[in-house]
Amino acid sequence: MTAATPRTTREVRLATIPAELPTERHFTVTETPLPEPGPGQVLVRNRHFLVFPGLRTLIGGEVDGVQLPSLRAGDALFGPAVAEVVSAPGDGPLRPGALVSHMLGWREYALVDADGCTALGDALPDPVAYLSPGSAAYGALTRLAGIREGDTVFVTGAAGAVGSLAGQIARILGAGRVIGSTGSRAKAERLVSEVGYDAVVLRGCGQPLADQLAEAAPEGIDVLLDNVAGEQLVAALDAARQGARFALVGTLSGQMSPQRTGGNSPVEIDAFRLVVKGISLRGYTGADHPDVEKEWTARFGDWLRSGDITFPHTRVPGIDRAARAFQEMIEGKHFGAVVVDL
Known part of the structure; x- marks a missing residue:
C-alpha cells in the first residue's frame, strides 16, 4: 500500500431490511479500515459503479436460482464497477494504473481476488460503457x-x-x-x-x-x-x-x-x-451463453465509434448520492443506465 493511499475507505451498507421498496433511509455510508492486500489479491480504486435493479431482489432475500448472494442488514452492497489498480501481485498480469472491471462496487476502494478482475482494453471508447448491461x-x-x-x-x-x-x-x-x-x-x-x-x-x-x-x-x-x-x-x-x-x-x-x-x-x-x-x-x-459478452463488447465498440448506437445513461457524482440514485431508479426518474462516479 503506497503512502498516498488512505487508511480508510467509505462504502454503502444496507442499514435495515425494508418492509416494502427500499428508500434512501435504508442505507448508510460507512467509513471502514482499508484492508492490506493478501496473496493473490488486487487493491483497486473504484472510478464508476452501476446502480442496477437486481439489488432489489438481493435485498429482498428471495434469491433461489440467482447466482448472487442475498444482502443482510449491515452488509456492504456490491455490483459491477470499473476501477484503477492500486496494487497487485508482482507475478500477475495486472499493474498499478490499469483499468479493470469487477463486482465490488458501492465502495471507494475494494480488495478483489485477482481472478475476479477483468482487465479492460480499448474495445470501448469510454470505460464507463463497460458498465452497460x-x-x-x-x-x-x-x-x-x-x-x-x-x-x-x-x-x-x-x-x-x-x-x-x-x-x-x-x-x-x-x-x-x-x-x-x-x-x-x-x-x-x-x-x-x-x-x-x-x-x-x-x-x-x-x-x-x-x-x-x-x-x-x-x-x-x-x-x-x-x-x-x-x-x-x-x-x-x-x-x-x-x-x-x-x-x-x-x-x-x-x-x-x-x-x-x-x-x-x-x-x-x-x-x-x-x-x-x-x-x-x-x-x-x-x-x-458465455460467448455473448466478448462478441457484444466488440460489436458495441464498433457501433459506438461509428455512431450507429448510443449508450444512454445518467451519471451521479459521489458515493454520498448513491443510495438516493437507487431510490430514484426504483421510482423511474432516470433514463437509461444509472452510474455513480467516484
Missing part, C-alpha cells in the same frame, strides 16, 4: 429471438438500462419497426427522438396497453424483448403474430412491486394462444 439485450435478440429482416419488435421497459439499448440493437439487426413501452411521456418522447423507437405505448395513461399496442403494430409483433412481464407480457401475447419469438430478460413488474420481495413475478397468460400461434417463450441469462 446491453449484452443481455444483444444476447436475447441474437440467441433467443433471432431477429429477421423487417421484423416488428416490441421492447418493454424501453427507457431502462437494457431497453434503451435493445431498440437500437434490434434496428441494427434488421428490425423494420421497433416499439417500446414506458410509464413517462417525457421518456416516450426521448425514446423516439434519441434512440430511434418508431412508437411507444404508455403505461398508466388510461388507455389499455393491448389497445395501444394494436394501434402501434396493426399487423402484430414478431419479437418481444421483455424486461417487465406482468400486464405487458399479456398485451404482447394478444399482439403476437404466428411464430412470434418472446425473449424474457427481466421481470420488473414483480421486482419493483411494494407487495413482493423481488424474487417472483407471477402473471396469468393464455397458454392456448401460445399453442395455436406457435409462440416461443424463453428466459435469457448470460450464464447460459
